[in-house]
Amino acid sequence: MSTISAQMVKDLREKxxxxxxxxxxxxxxxxxxxxxxxxxLRKKHKGKMSERADRQTGEGRIGVF
Incomplete structure (x- = not known):
């Protein structure tokens, strides 16, 4: 198992x-x-993403992965 660095977590969070x-x-x-x-993450959050897919966003950051 490799060591998980803070930079790796930060990069994944940004993506x-x-x-x-x-x-x-x-x-x-x-x-x-x-x-x-x-x-x-896609597999884990599949249900959550489909629940929120039709919600409107007035402002803020939108990301797709």
Missing amino acids: TGLPMMECKQALTESGGDIESAIEW
């Missing part, structure tokens, strides 16, 4: 917009691979 602890957990589960972590 996904998800909370830092979610990103750290995804990196831990994927062995430090960013692309695998993104796929893990």
